[in-house]
Amino acid sequence: MADETKTPEPIEETAADIAGSEPQVENVEAEARDLEIAMLKDEVAGLKDRLLRMAAEAENTRKRLEREKAEATLYAATNFARDLLSVTDNMGRALASVSPEAREAADEITRNLLAGVEMTERELLNVFQRYGIRKLETVGQKFDPNMHQALFEVPSAEHPPGVVVQEMQSGFAIGERCLRPAMVGVAKSE
The missing domain is CATH 1.10.287 (Helix Hairpins)
Structure with a gap:
């Protein structure tokens, strides 16, 4: 009969054990929430960075297209x-x-x-x-192979070497591009 008289464990201790484990569960849930918040913040930062890069790329594309349109209009x-x-x-x-x-x-x-x-x-x-088409000013200017075509050299004491002294045919430019080089005579040292 002694076996029958065994007393069960007190229920209060079991309740205390359960109450003690609740803060651990809450801590785990809080850590999971914090981890999820951190991951979401990282994702938001990544998306924000991506959005800013896409906006900058769109702006650069818009500017490039405007520049190309202006050049096409000028050089058409x-x-x-x-x-x-x-x-x-x-x-x-x-x-x-x-x-x-x-x-x-x-x-x-x-x-x-x-x-x-x-x-x-x-x-x-x-x-x-x-x-946007302009006549090139040549006489008295330094010879520029991009805008002038030298036909001859002239010995000159009054002009330094490499300066255009005579224009045989006018040159023209459109914008910054040479449309037709000026045909010129260039000074050389005597």
Whole structure:
């Protein structure tokens, strides 16, 4: 009968054991939450960085496209303008072929014709200028192989070597590009 009189363990201790394990479970849950929060913060930071990089890339693409569009607009007329340069040259030659004495001796019709050719040449140069095409200034400038084509060298005491002293044919540029190099004579030391 002594076996029957065994007393069960007190229930209070079991409840205390359960109560003691609850803080451990809460600590584990808190650590899991903190870990999840840290992982989510890292993910948000990564996504934010990715978004900023994509925005910067989009901005760079937009700027590049604007620059390419501006260049395409500026240089679109290059071939057409190059073909018109011969017209400008011929007008200049026509005007240069008439000496000042011949102009004064010319009748009114011839003077009017010369004035018309001069106005047409000026207007053509103005149109060139509106589209970014400019006549190169050469005489007195340092020789630039990108913008000048040397036809000959001239011994010169008044100009330093490498300076353009004579222009045989005008050169033109469109924007920063050479449309046609100027045909020039360059000074050399004597």
